[in-house]
Amino acid sequence: MSTSSSLVYLIALPLFGAAALLLGGRRTDKWGHFLATAMSASAFGVGLYQLSQMLARPTEERAVTQKLFSWIAVGNFNIDAALLLDQLSICFVLLITGVGTLIHIYSISYMAHDENRRRFFAYLNLFIAAMLLLVLGNSYLNLYVGWEGVGLASYLLIGFWNQKPAYATASKKAFVMNRVGDMGLSFAIMIAFATLGTTTFAGIADVAPRASEGALTAIGIMLVVAAAGKSAQFPLQAWLGDAMAGPTPVSALIHAATMVTAGVYLIVRSHFIFDLAPTAQLVVVIVGAITLIFGALIGTAKDDIKKALAASTMSQIGYMILAAGLGPVGYAFAIMHLLTHGFFKASMFLGAGSVMHGMNDEVNMRKFGNLRKFMPITFVTFGFGYLAIIGVPPFAGFYSKDAIIETAFNAGGLKGILLGGAALLGAAITAFYMSRVMILTFTSKARWDDEAHPHESPALMWVPIAILSFGSIASGFLFTRGHALVNWLEPIVGGHEGNHEEFLAPMVVSALALTAVAIGVAIALMKYQFADVAPVAPVDVSALTRLVRNDLGQDAFNEAVFMRPGIALTELAQKADESVVDGAVRGVGRLATGSGSVLRRSQTGFARSYAAFILIGAVILIAGIWVVTQ
Amino acid sequence: MNPYNYLYVSGLLFTIGAVGVVVRRNAIVVFMCVELMLNAANLAFVTFSRINGTLDGQVTAFFTMVVAACEVVVGLAIIVTIYRSRRSASVDDASLLKR
Numbered sequence: 001m002s003t004s005s006s007l008v009y010l011i012a013l014p015l016f017g018a019a020a021l022l023l024g025g026r027r028t029d030k031w032g033h034f035l036a037t038a039m040s041a042s043a044f045g046v047g048l049y050q051l052s053q054m055l056a057r058p059t060e061e062r063a064v065t066q067k068l069f070s071w072i073a074v075g076n077f078n079i080d081a082a083l084l085l086d087q088l089s090i091c092f093v094l095l096i097t098g099v100g101t102l103i104h105i106y107s108i109s110y111m112a113h114d115e116n117r118r119r120f121f122a123y124l125n126l127f128i129a130a131m132l133l134l135v136l137g138n139s140y141l142n143l144y145v146g147w148e149g150v151g152l153a154s155y156l157l158i159g160f161w162n163q164k165p166a167y168a169t170a171s172k173k174a175f176v177m178n179r180v181g182d183m184g185l186s187f188a189i190m191i192a193f194a195t196l197g198t199t200t201f202a203g204i205a206d207v208a209p210r211a212s213e214g215a216l217t218a219i220g221i222m223l224v225v226a227a228a229g230k231s232a233q234f235p236l237q238a239w240l241g242d243a244m245a246g247p248t249p250v251s252a253l254i255h256a257a258t259m260v261t262a263g264v265y266l267i268v269r270s271h272f273i274f275d276l277a278p279t280a281q282l283v284v285v286i287v288g289a290i291t292l293i294f295g296a297l298i299g300t301a302k303d304d305i306k307k308a309l310a311a312s313t314m315s316q317i318g319y320m321i322l323a324a325g326l327g328p329v330g331y332a333f334a335i336m337h338l339l340t341h342g343f344f345k346a347s348m349f350l351g352a353g354s355v356m357h358g359m360n361d362e363v364n365m366r367k368f369g370n371l372r373k374f375m376p377i378t379f380v381t382f383g384f385g386y387l388a389i390i391g392v393p394p395f396a397g398f399y400s401k402d403a404i405i406e407t408a409f410n411a412g413g414l415k416g417i418l419l420g421g422a423a424l425l426g427a428a429i430t431a432f433y434m435s436r437v438m439i440l441t442f443t444s445k446a447r448w449d450d451e452a453h454p455h456e457s458p459a460l461m462w463v464p465i466a467i468l469s470f471g472s473i474a475s476g477f478l479f480t481r482g483h484a485l486v487n488w489l490e491p492i493v494g495g496h497e498g499n500h501e502e503f504l505a506p507m508v509v510s511a512l513a514l515t516a517v518a519i520g521v522a523i524a525l526m527k528y529q530f531a532d533v534a535p536v537a538p539v540d541v542s543a544l545t546r547l548v549r550n551d552l553g554q555d556a557f558n559e560a561v562f563m564r565p566g567i568a569l570t571e572l573a574q575k576a577d578e579s580v581v582d583g584a585v586r587g588v589g590r591l592a593t594g595s596g597s598v599l600r601r602s603q604t605g606f607a608r609s610y611a612a613f614i615l616i617g618a619v620i621l622i623a624g625i626w627v628v629t630q
Numbered sequence: 631m632n633p634y635n636y637l638y639v640s641g642l643l644f645t646i647g648a649v650g651v652v653v654r655r656n657a658i659v660v661f662m663c664v665e666l667m668l669n670a671a672n673l674a675f676v677t678f679s680r681i682n683g684t685l686d687g688q689v690t691a692f693f694t695m696v697v698a699a700c701e702v703v704v705g706l707a708i709i710v711t712i713y714r715s716r717r718s719a720s721v722d723d724a725s726l727l728k729r
Contacts, residue, residue, distance in 0.1 A: 605725035608660075612652045 004053070004064040007083040007136065009046050010093060013039045015129035021122035029118050033111075036121035037104040040128055044097035051090055059491055062087055065138060079199065084138035088492045091335060091485075092135040092258075092265060095342050099257045100128045102464035106350055107249040109460035110357065120160060120247065127153035131258055135265060139200040140189045143266070147185060147230070150259045151178045157254060158246040170242035177239040181229010185266075188222035191215060205272040213277060220273050220280025224287060227263030231317045234291040238554040240314055241298070244306040248353030251306055256313050256349050257342040264320040264338050268331045271493050275327060284325030285411075289422040292318030294552060296429035300436065301548040303537055304363045305352045308437050309345070312389065315426060316341050322419065323404045326411055331493035332486040333403040336479050340396035343471030344388035350465045351382035354457040355441060359448065365440040366535050367449065372442040374454035377462045379442050381469040386438050388472040390431040390517050396476030401427065403480075406509040420509075424516050431520025439528040447535045636677040643670035657709045657719040664705075668698045 017039030021032045028035070054062045063086035071081040085093070104124060111117045130149025137143035155178075159171030193199055195215035196207050208216060227233065232240035243255050254260070267274065267284060274281045295315030302308040316337070323334035356363060358375055372379040388395035391402060405427065409420030448454070456462070479485040504512075537549075547553060602613075643666055650663030672691045679687025713719050 607721045607724065608652055608655075615648055615652060 002057075002061060002064050004050070004066055004085070006046060006049070007064065007066040007085055008068060010043050010050075010097075010136065011083075011129050011132050013043045013046070014125040014132070017125035018122045018129060021118050021125065026118075032118035033104075033108050033121045036125045037101065037108065039125055040097060040101045040104045043128065043132065044094070044101050047090070047093040047097050050085055051094065054085075054087070054090060062491070071141075079139065079141055081142060082138045083136040083142075084201065085136060086492055087488050088265075088268065088335070089135045091339060091489075093132060095339055096128060096131050096135070096258050099342055099346050099468065100124070100131075100253060102467055103249045103253045103346065103350070106252075106353070106461050106464040107247075109458050110249055110353055111247065114247075116160070120157075123153055123156045123160070124249075124253070127157065127254060127259070131262075134262055138202070139198075140185070140192060140204075141199045143269075144185060144189060147226075147262065148182065150254070150262065151175065151182065151230075154178070154243070154254050154259055157250040158243045160246055160250070164245075167245035170239075170245035174239040174243045177236050178229050180236055181226045181263075184222045184225025184229065188219045188226060191219050191222065195219075201269060201272075208272045208276055211276075216273050216277040217279045220270070220277040221283055223266055223270050223273065224280065224283050227266050227284075227321065228287055229263075230266075231260050231263030231321065232291075232314050233263060233287050233317065233321055234294055237291060237294065237314055238551070238558055240310050241302075241307050241551060244304070244310050248306065248349060248356060251310070252346045252349030252353070255310065256345040260313060260317055261320065261338045261342070264317065264324055264334055267321065267324040268334055268493060271328070271331055274325070275494070281325050281327060285322055285415075285419060286325075288318045288320070288322030288325055289419055290318070291315065292322060292426040293422055293429070294318070296426050296433065297548050298551050299433035300429060301545060302433075303366050305355065305365050305368075305437060305441060306349070306363055308365070308433060309349055309352060312430065312434065313341075313345055315430060316345065316389070319401060319404050319423065319426070322423065323407060326407050326419075328494035329410070330404070330407050332489045333400065333407055335489060336476075336485050337397075337400035337404060339479065339485075340388065340400045340472065340475050343468050343475050344385040344396060347465050347468035347472055348382055348385035348389070350461070350468065351378050351385065354378040354461055354465065355382075357457050357461065358454045359452050362448070362452065365437065366533060366537060367447055367452075368441045369444045369448065369533070370442070370446040371454055375442075375456050377456055378465070381462070381465045382442070383438070384469040385472050386434055388476070390434050390521070391427060391513060392517065393514075394473075394477055396472050396474070396479075399476030399480045402506075402510055402513055405513050406504075406506055409504050409509060420504075424512060427513050428516035428520040431517040432524045435521045435524030436528055439524060440533060444528055444533055447533065633677055633681050636673060636680075640670045640674040640677065643667075643673065655720045655722055657712070657721050660721055661702075661705055661709065665698060665702070668694060668701075 014036075017036045021028050021036060024032070050064075054064075063084065065085075066083045068081040068083065070078070072079040104121070107117075107120065107124065111120050114120065127150060130146050130153055132146070134143055134146030134150055137146055155171050155175040158174050159168050162168040162171070189199055192204060196204055196211055198204060198207065225236075228236045240255060240260065244251055246255070274284065292315045295311045295313070295318055299308050299311035299315060302311055320334045320337050320341070323330040323337065352363075355368065355371060355375065355378060358371075358378075359368065362368070384395065388397040391398045393399075401423075405420060405423040408423045409416050411419055541549075550556065647663045647665075647667035647670060650666065651660050654660050654663065672694050675687040675691045675694070677687070679685060679691075709719060712724055716723060
């Protein structure tokens with residue numbers, strides 16, 4: 001495998017930006033955001049250069065590595081800090097740095113009035129560096145460093161406005177739930193090292209076929225736990241909605257386009273494990289199918305525009321995980337949906353930020369309405385994203401989501417029908433709740449307060465959105481033209497062994513999906529466009545609506561199953577500490593003082609009584625000696 | 631005469647002295663009882679010397695006398711000083727260690 005000495009700059013540039021801004025302090029306030037944007041843009045430049053180099057090489061020599069330094073060297077246990085750029089990671093590198101740079105540009109304007117804008121850009125750069133390390137690491141251990149780094153950046157950015165206690169709590173919640181996933185990843189690494197003796201991707205791919213299926217299944221399931229934590233998948237999904245406490249560009253970059261898709265990357269990257277562990281693969285598709293329905297249902301009841309989009313993100317990542325769990329036929333589609341989703345979801349999040357910018361930071365969609373007249377550019381770009389996510393041809397989501405639904409049906413037997421049905425149902429619900437967002441925000445009657453003066457955002461904000469929405473129009477078509485992305489990824493994730501039976505013809509699946517979408521859109525139109533929408537959420541609603549409004553009880557479940565028993569356990573431990581450990585120590589003290597206070601009575605202060613004691617003592621001593629020596 | 635009789639006398643004198651130390655309050659009397667105990671011990675030493683036919687006990691008796699003389703000097707000085715400050719020679723009154 002050839003080496004390249006410029007890979008390190010991908011990570012070093014944004015890392016330098018973050019360090020300069022954090023260490024430079026207030027001195028860098030004036031130009032810090034330009035530095036950060038330039039660092040992100042130059043990382044994108046390096047990515048493009050690497051892509052051009054990669055395209056110039058023949059297929060089997062496209063992957064390049066760079067050894068940074070020998071990280072751990074103990075006897076036979078050698079781990080290098082090394083980077084690996086192949087066909088899979090280049091997709092991510094370009095997505096992260098490309099979308100990242102656009103969001104940097106957007107944030108210059110969006111955060112213009114925030115006095116901590118420099119700190120914000122430092123964290124953004126830190127995130128870019130960590131995320132690039134995540135996708136560039138050549139072993140699970142290197143990936144793990146980036147994995148923790150993005151968790152840290154996500155925590156810092158969700159709690160960026162930590163002067164509000166609720167936001168600080170949200171960041172803590174995200175961090176704690178991510179830690180559960182991180183535990184899964186560290187267990188996976190430990191099991192991999194214990195059973196396979198290596199942690200590099202190439203090494204594991206080499207020895208995996210000779211390993212026991214039990215070990216591979218254990219590693220696989222631990223990797224699913226990791227992916228579920230980072231990608232907000234069932235059962236670790238509850239943090240993503242609260243993560244919307246962060247500034248909107250953060251939601252667009254970290255909690256829509258890049259970081260939350262790290263779980264999908266992890267599973268696709270670990271294809272050599274999942275391909276050999278059918279049980280783990282089954283867990284992956286189940287998690288994906290549950291989450292795609294779960295997220296879509298939550299999305300239907302959210303009035304907060306960002307939380308509705310967050311629920312949608314959860315659901316769309318469910319699609320990707322589902323595709324990744326379908327084996328070699330699905331990996332490329334998972335990545336394709338990941339990339340198209342990166343474009344359209346980021347553009348919609350930035351659009352939502354633009355709406356909030358124009359509406360005094362209002363997020364309640366019931367207070368929006370008819371904004372299309374006042375924000376035409378935001379409306380059009382958001383509309384492209386909307387058409388892409390619900391899967392209308394020829395927008396991006398149509399190609400990627402259709403491929404996933406089709407692959408799910410083709411999984412064969414009952415499993416195929418269930419998975420395909422779930423994906424189809426998810427598509428219908430997606431169409432419904434995204435239409436709801438669109439209608440409530442842009443096309444229904446105006447419901448805002450008198451203080452609101454909706455206006456279009458400045459060019460520095462809408463140009464990045466426009467570029468992203470161009471991606472949400474064209475990317476799907478470009479990726480599927482001549483199976484471009486599938487062929488591109490084939491050397492990494494394996495090809496389509498074309499001998500599986502087609503359950504339904506592609507045309508039928510497309511027709512079914514479009515029908516589902518049409519039904520969803522029609523219901524939304526009836527409920528919101530052609531009926532009056534109350535500016536306050538109605539209270540007398542069905543039990544099901546209430547349940548969905550409460551996120552299907554995810555928080556109640558976590559609190560009942562983990563939080564309260566956890567608190568009870570801590571209290572028990574504290575009581576045990578107080579009564580047993582402290583009790584023993586205090587008991588010794590009390591014994592000493594107690595016996596002391598009894599013995600003290602013999603100390604009368606009278607010389608005669610002391611003399612009597614001495615006398616008695618001497619008599620006893622002599623008597624004792626006498627008895628012994630007799 | 632049976633030398634053991636001296637030992638009985640010595641034991642009797644020692645017991646009288648010991649009981650006097652414990653029961654009497656007057657510091658002078660207590661002091662004299664202490665002297666009595668020392669002399670009882672001396673008598674015992676001399677008797678053992680006689681019984682064993684060596685001079686060790688007699689030599690020790692001289693030492694005891696010297697110690698007793700020193701004790702008289704120091705002890706009487708203490709008693710006189712206490713009496714001067716307190717107008718009392720009762721050992722029970724001198725209980726500052728307790729209170």
